[in-house]
Amino acid sequence: MTDPTLGSLRVKGATLHYEVRGQGPLLLLIPGGAGDAASFDGIADDLAAAYTVATYDPRGMSRSPLDDPEAEQHVAEHADDAFRMLELLSPGEPARVFGASSGAIAAVHLLTAHPERVERLVAHEPPMVEVLPDAPEHRALLARVQETFRTQGLMPAMAVFAAGLKKDGDTTEPKAELKLPPQAAARAERTMANLPYFVGRIVPSFMSYAPDIRRLEALSDQLVLACGHDSRGELPYRPAALLAERLGTELVHFAGGHTGLTTHPVEFGELLRKALRA
Numbered sequence: 001m002t003d004p005t006l007g008s009l010r011v012k013g014a015t016l017h018y019e020v021r022g023q024g025p026l027l028l029l030i031p032g033g034a035g036d037a038a039s040f041d042g043i044a045d046d047l048a049a050a051y052t053v054a055t056y057d058p059r060g061m062s063r064s065p066l067d068d069p070e071a072e073q074h075v076a077e078h079a080d081d082a083f084r085m086l087e088l089l090s091p092g093e094p095a096r097v098f099g100a101s102s103g104a105i106a107a108v109h110l111l112t113a114h115p116e117r118v119e120r121l122v123a124h125e126p127p128m129v130e131v132l133p134d135a136p137e138h139r140a141l142l143a144r145v146q147e148t149f150r151t152q153g154l155m156p157a158m159a160v161f162a163a164g165l166k167k168d169g170d171t172t173e174p175k176a177e178l179k180l181p182p183q184a185a186a187r188a189e190r191t192m193a194n195l196p197y198f199v200g201r202i203v204p205s206f207m208s209y210a211p212d213i214r215r216l217e218a219l220s221d222q223l224v225l226a227c228g229h230d231s232r233g234e235l236p237y238r239p240a241a242l243l244a245e246r247l248g249t250e251l252v253h254f255a256g257g258h259t260g261l262t263t264h265p266v267e268f269g270e271l272l273r274k275a276l277r278a
Contacts, residue, residue, distance in 0.1 A: 022048025032101025042265025
């Protein structure tokens with residue numbers, strides 16, 4: 001694996017750690033969940049053969065500390081962080097962007113706020129549950145997660161959250177899709193340290209985000225909505241599927257499930273290259 005060039009970017013309320021590899025037009029990768037720049041270690045080198053690949057730790061995660069550790073988090077602020085990265089690394093030139101999960105929500109807002117800076121966005125399973133007809137049920141789930149986190153702690157809250165993401169009628173215990181590769185296992189400690197912030201601050205803010213669908217309709221030629229092949233029926237799959245239908249665009253399927261980036265990196269990277277060129 002090629003060692004990336006490391007940098008830090010001062011933004012309002014935080015300092016962002018970022019990593020850059022390769023050369024060519026800019027491709028900005030935005031991690032989701034409790035992940036950070038290392039989420040893309042399995043695909044970044046291959047992508048760097050064609051692109052200048054940049055990724056970063058979102059504000060509050062890993063090596064991107066907040067000025068105020070208790071600050072509330074907002075999708076628009078995270079999207080502005082991505083915009084600042086584009087301004088730094090691709091000034092005046094539209095860039096390609098990929099976002100996963102909560103990172104895809106930030107990327108969707110980036111597209112609606114600064115469409116002139118985004119040549120193509122691939123958004124993988126953004127859990128924008130407010131677009132769904134049963135959104136009130138998911139608001140209730142988020143309230144249960146937060147109450148469980150407040151009264152019982154992190155792991156019980158994660159169990160409630162994981163149960164709410166499964167397919168309807170699926171009563172099996174959540175399990176890993178595959179044994180994690182060594183790189184992913186090595187970064188698990190950082191991910192675990194990020195979980196309280198993710199559950200307490202990111203989940204309630206990001207999953208209550210309602211995208212501007214009319215604006216997305218006007219920008220649909222710049223947006224690729226993607227889902228995991230194994231995610232059908234799960235909650236994170238449904239918003240992207242509904243939006244693709246609403247926008248009249250193809251829903252692209254990637255290898256694996258919601259975390260296919262980690263469990264199927266080679267296949268995932270190949271499909272991402274195709275989606276970026278389409």
